[in-house]
Structure formats: C-alpha cells, structure tokens
Amino acid sequence: MASIQEVAREAGVSTATVSRVINNHPFVSDKSRQSVEKAIRKLNYEPNMMGRNLRTSSTNMLLVLLPSISNPFYSKILQGIQDTARRKGYYILVCETDASSEIQSFFINTAKQQLAAGIISLDPSLDLEDVLLPQLQDGYPIIQCGDSPQNDTIPYVSIDNAMAAYKAVKYLLATGHTRIALITASDDFRYATARHEGYMKALAESGIQPREEWISRGEVDYEGGRLAMQKLLTLDELPTAVFAIGDIMAIGALKAIREAGLHTPSDIAVIGFDNIPFSNMTTPTLTTVSQPMYDMGCSAAQMMIDKLNQKEKTIKSLILSHELIIRESTEL
Amino acid sequence: MASIQEVAREAGVSTATVSRVINNHPFVSDKSRQSVEKAIRKLNYEPNMMGRNLRTSSTNMLLVLLPSISNPFYSKILQGIQDTARRKGYYILVCETDASSEIQSFFINTAKQQLAAGIISLDPSLDLEDVLLPQLQDGYPIIQCGDSPQNDTIPYVSIDNAMAAYKAVKYLLATGHTRIALITASDDFRYATARHEGYMKALAESGIQPREEWISRGEVDYEGGRLAMQKLLTLDELPTAVFAIGDIMAIGALKAIREAGLHTPSDIAVIGFDNIPFSNMTTPTLTTVSQPMYDMGCSAAQMMIDKLNQKEKTIKSLILSHELIIRESTEL
DNA sequence: TAGTATACTGTTATCGATTACATTAATTAT
C-alpha cells in the first residue's frame, strides 16, 4: 500500500507534483510526469480514497435505499443504477429499508457522516419529504426512483402510472370485457393510487360504473394477490378480467383463479404491471405493463451524478415511457 | 456538519477528551463526559467516517461480489449479509460482476484503496484463488458464499451439495422412477459438479446405469433450462423424472414439458434446487432442495466480521444444512 | 512529609491526500 509520499520519494519530486500528475493538472513538465508515472507503476500505487475524500470532503459513494433486495422489480432497477454508477466511478452502498427500525438512523448517519454523496430511494413508502429530508443537510441530493413522491419537491424518475394503467384497462375493454376488477394495495403508495385513477378513468370513458366490490386490496406480494383474488371470487357476479397493480400480485391472482377451478384467460383474464422477469415464466404467461426498470435505474444514477458534478443546478424529474406487453393471460 | 473541534470548543475540553467520550475510554471524569455529551447533542454531531477511518486505517465497509443482483438466489443471500452487517455497524458495497470486464480492476481497487475491509464473493465463476487473491494484500479477508471454491485455501459457507443432490435423486428413485435425467450447467461451477456427483451416486446405489443422453446441459437461466429439457424430449425413450441443478432451470424445464403437451408430474416429474421464492408460485409448484440462503448470508457476514475483529485468527468454512421440499412437481 | 501511584486532561504528530501560496527558472516584452 504505497502512499503518495513514497511515490514522491521514488520519483524524486514533491507530493504536490505527484498529486498534479494523478489529477491531470496542467503545468507539469514531461520529465516530472514521466518519472512520476514510472514510480506509480513500480510501486503499484493507488490513491487512498479515505485520504482524498477527507481532504476534498467529497465521496464517490451513493446510497441506495430499497424496500427489498429480493424483489425483482427493485433489483432490476438496482442493476441499472449500479452499471451507470460504476461507469462513472461511483460505488453503491445498498440499504434494505424493510428490515428494521434502526435503519433510518443508520442511513441518515451515512449521509451525515458524508459517507455517501447522495441518496437514491426506490422505496415508495418512505416519507422522504417530511421524515428524511429535514434530517439531512440543506441541499443534500435525493432522488426518488420508480415512483413519484408525495409532493413535488423531490425529483424522481418514473413512468406515467395513471396513463399506463388507463391503457391496460382500455385494452381489456377493447377485447370485450366489461366487468373488470382491480387488485391494488394501500393508498399510501402514489403509484398505486395513480394506477387506480387510470383504471377509473378508462372505465368511466366507456360508460361503465365501477362497482365498489370490484376493488380488492392486499399486501404487495404473492399471498396478497392471492387473497385479494379469492375475495373477488366470492362475488355473485364474477368479473371477467382483473387488473393487478403489480406482477407479483397478478401471479398470486392467477393462482387463486386456478385453485378455484377456473381458467385464465377464458374465465378470467389477468393483467399485471412491471414486467418482472418471472411474468414471462408463469402459466399462462402474464400480460403486463412494462416499466423500463433498468433504464430507470440508469437515469436515476445519471441524474444524481450530474447533480453532484453541478452540471445541473437542480434535478429535473423524468418520465420514461412504458409499454403494454400482451401475453397469454389475456389472449382469448 | 459539526466536527470534533467544534464539539471540543463547545464543551470546553480538548479534542482528545471528546474522542475519549465517543470511544468509551475509561479515565474521563463525569463532569467532562456530561459536558461533551451535551455539546454533541447540541451540535447534532456525528463523527466523520473518513477522518476516523483514515486515522485508524480501518473501514466498516464490506464488498459483496455477486453475479447478478436480480437472481433471487443471490439477492436472498445478500439480504442475510446486509442484515447481519448492519447490526454490526458495517456497510455493504455491492458489485455485480456479470456486467463487464472493467469490473475486476474496479473492485480490486476497492480493496487496494482500503475502502472495503473484506470481500464476500457469491460468484461461483470467479477464480478467487488464482486471479483475485494474488492481486490483494497478503491476508486480505475473502469469503466465498453459496459455493465451495476450486481449492480449499479460501474459506466458504455452503451446503453439502453432493449429499443434497443425492437425497433428491434418492427420493425420485423411492417414488418409483428409474429413468431420471439431469439438467446441469458447465462444469466450471463446483456446485454443479457436486450435484452431478450426488446424482450419479444415487443412481449407482440403485444399480441404475446412467445413460449419457440423460445428461443435458444449458445456461443457468430459464431459457437454458427450457432448451436443455427440449433436448431431453427428443429422446426415443423419455425420462420419467428430471433433476435440475437450479430452480430457474427447473422452471424452464416445466415450461418445455408443457409446451410438448406433456404433464408434470404424471408424465415427467421435476425437481429443482435452491428453493427460490418463485419455486412456490409455479404451476405445478416445484419440489426442490432448500438452501438456507438467508442464513448463508448471515453466516458469511458473521465470519467476516469475526475475522476482522480478530476473534478468529483464521476463518473456518461452514457447511449448513439443507432440506428437501416436496411439492406438486413430483407428487403423483 | 516526601514519594509514588492513580485519574484525568491537553498538546501534538499522524493517517494520505489536496491546494493556496511562495519560489525559482525560463521566456517574452519593452
């Protein structure tokens, strides 16, 4: 672990000159530059990040908050963040926010301690605005990714959830369905309420009065989707199609339908949201709305890095495009 | 961002005394301790990690190398690592090794720069011994998790893969199968060859001569499993059961069987490996060998931290227990 | 009472980098 001093001694120059060579300053003679580079190679020198970051009071680490690492939706976004960050020389600190309550203080410390240069949050349930931001230094960069925040003071990367849901339900209507149920989650999540809105709007446009009992709620996981579907299956008049606000819930719904001895899509069509890898591996394969998860991650990281480099004074939110992927669960 | 100097001034003591209070040294008077604590609260002080780590030339970050973040097997392990690490005050730097070739140098720098205190690798394809280790400082801690390394100089956390595979195939034999195929991957992975061995041993014990054509190989993903199964389906005499060395490949196999108009388990039973969350959501649900992924992660992190704290001079490898989970894909 | 141990606190060097400032050498302008 050679230090800059050793390199300087080896090269017969001062540490300042070595530093200038490392950081590509002008005003270094070719002679000095060459002997420094030679010394660096000889000693296998790497600048120590701690020393550098302490002095410049900067850091090349980004903190990513995500509700659950093993949720494929988030991990795909994380992949995008990671790739972009690495290309720009940034490291990713991950923090799974689901696990416990000490977490808040743990990651807020990360920011306070200047360990991370900024926070990218994938957690839609985290109240960034009212809980997180006030605890951070003024101007500390935060980006929300995959959902839009409660209010618009925090920049985000997302898709137009209402529009995407609208189009998905429109598609169901176009294929002849009129009794279309919604499987959704708590209204705490903006994306959930936005997709709910899109659903309502599509029905309204077709002159269909959405029934109270068509809205079934559950946890955002497989069991939650399964239970929500089971509730729908107790209705006197069954829906002929279901729009679930997430693929995993939709996959749970598929299961409940099959358990009831019914068939998808002939008895009940199902449409999901997110296009997680597994949505293409189910039986039947799942019609879904594709979110550009990887791109969302890339964009979030890029926005953060631009902000850190002051290329952009303020971060502008970004709406990416979505796509309806039609598969077996709705094909008649 | 108050510094230790400001706290010292506020409390009317020297920085040394503040440092002693922070680090719970004895020999601090109650009077000093109280005024320091008061100053810390008042200034909302948090020790700066960069300063501390530079001085102590230590760090509380661990680097985790994983082939793919979005693979549920790895992400579940990562969850265990993360939880344990955080409880002990360590941060996790993730590095997805699949993506590109600059990666090697990127993460080796992390170690060289003393940014990370140790490396936990989940990547079975990474040649830790011959490629990674020689580039690191002598004694730099590395742990392999989820697979045993090529040779035994690097400590690891894993299960007994050969035994687990043996028991899985034994179960198929016990339920009357005699033509049992194997879907596996490249022999580059130790876990793959170990599971292959277990398969061979079980067949041999039952006096069954394993046929060459029963061994079908593919990439370790959904498509790989599907293609490998398709190859098996071209045989004149079809196998009645298939053991796949990973759940995702097994799920691909289920798909291929269904596409061929056959039924699982009545025509061909399928058994997977890993017990990823999705193995319980397929149709039919997948019989599989459960690896304690979360525990593996916890153990790996714990071993690393013990090593770093010098509780353990050398790290001892750990074999955790597995379990056969019987579900619909093998139930007749 | 002098001497010694003990408890507590402060001074200062240090980790490894960056950078403002000073200095010197070389070049150009007058």
Next chain:
DNA sequence: ATAATTAATGTAATCGATAACAGTATACTA
C-alpha cells in the same frame, strides 16, 4: 539589459479524527 510574464515545482496548512506522550491534580503509602 531590465522588467514583466508564464511555467514548473516545492513548502506547508488542511480535512477530521485518534493516540502516544507529557503534564497536572489528587489520593494513597511509607
């Protein structure tokens, strides 16, 4: 030929913490 620029380099302070060492005050021992 002298003054004024410009280029190249070095000196030393600095970031925020820790810790060796020294120093002071108090209690205890002989």
